[in-house]
Amino acid sequence: MSVLRVSGLEKSFGSVQALSGMTFEVAAGELFGFLGPNGAGKTTTIALVTGQLVPDSGEISVLGVDPTEEPLEARRRVGILPEKQSPPSFLTPREYFEFVGQIRGLEPETLADRVEEWVDRLGFRGKLDTLHTDLSRGQQQKVMITQAFLHEPKLVCIDEPLANLDPIVQEQVKSFLQAYCADGNTIFVSTHNIEVAESICTRVGIVADGTCLTVETLPLADGSSLRDRFIDTVSNQEPRDMPQRVETEDAPTPE
Ligand SMILES: Nc1ncnc2c1ncn2[C@@H]1O[C@H](COP(=O)(O)OP(=O)(O)OP(=O)(O)O)[C@@H](O)[C@H]1O
16 A cells, blocks of 8 residues: 655745756655655655655645645654754753654653654653753764654655664664554655665655656665665666756946
């Protein structure tokens, strides 16, 4: 069954075309990697899938919901770990998790149990009552990972899950992500870390210029490395037409 389906997505920001025909599908139980160079459209795709942006055209289905039509419902069903976002500086992890637990409709006992699991898993029990502003980047990332999984969503969209984490915690998070998918859940993970994607993902989509160029099952059937496949795929793509500069007759004259 398809958990996430994206078809012919187009999205522009002014004259910048971020997505041009983005198409791919992710099935239940997959740990699907989304790989691409800077500016390929990965973050834009996650924002569309999670109802934070509206596409210009194209179709999205997230756990059977169209996030363009029902953004709140899509966000309710999906766990989101956005790129480069920090928990609120003026709250402690405990306060933030209470807030997230209420939004996610968790019973207080369930929330308490899950927070216990996560502080043990990621080792930040001693920081539960420290303001986020006084936590390190890695400790803040642990809080952000926890909030994405607290309601145990069927689908979690993650941008760079291992950013700022030390190698030991990275291994713990990688194992957790694999176990979570082995239980039948699905993770969609955008990353620049090709070796991490190769070690944990079941399939990867390689994207560039707002398009999914190929989807590969891992390990690659011909035994080549994902890094080589990535470089070959991205460097062999046809260059996209660059937007033409539009000359206007009444352009303002410089003072
Ligand atoms: N709000 C915005 N306004 C204008 N342009 C934007 C906006 N958001 C994204 N873009 C442009 O859309 C394109 C895709 O950006 P996006 O952030 O989705 O790429 P990405 O694959 O996540 O890149 P990276 O790996 O560098 O994080 C880029 O050219 C970017 O400059």
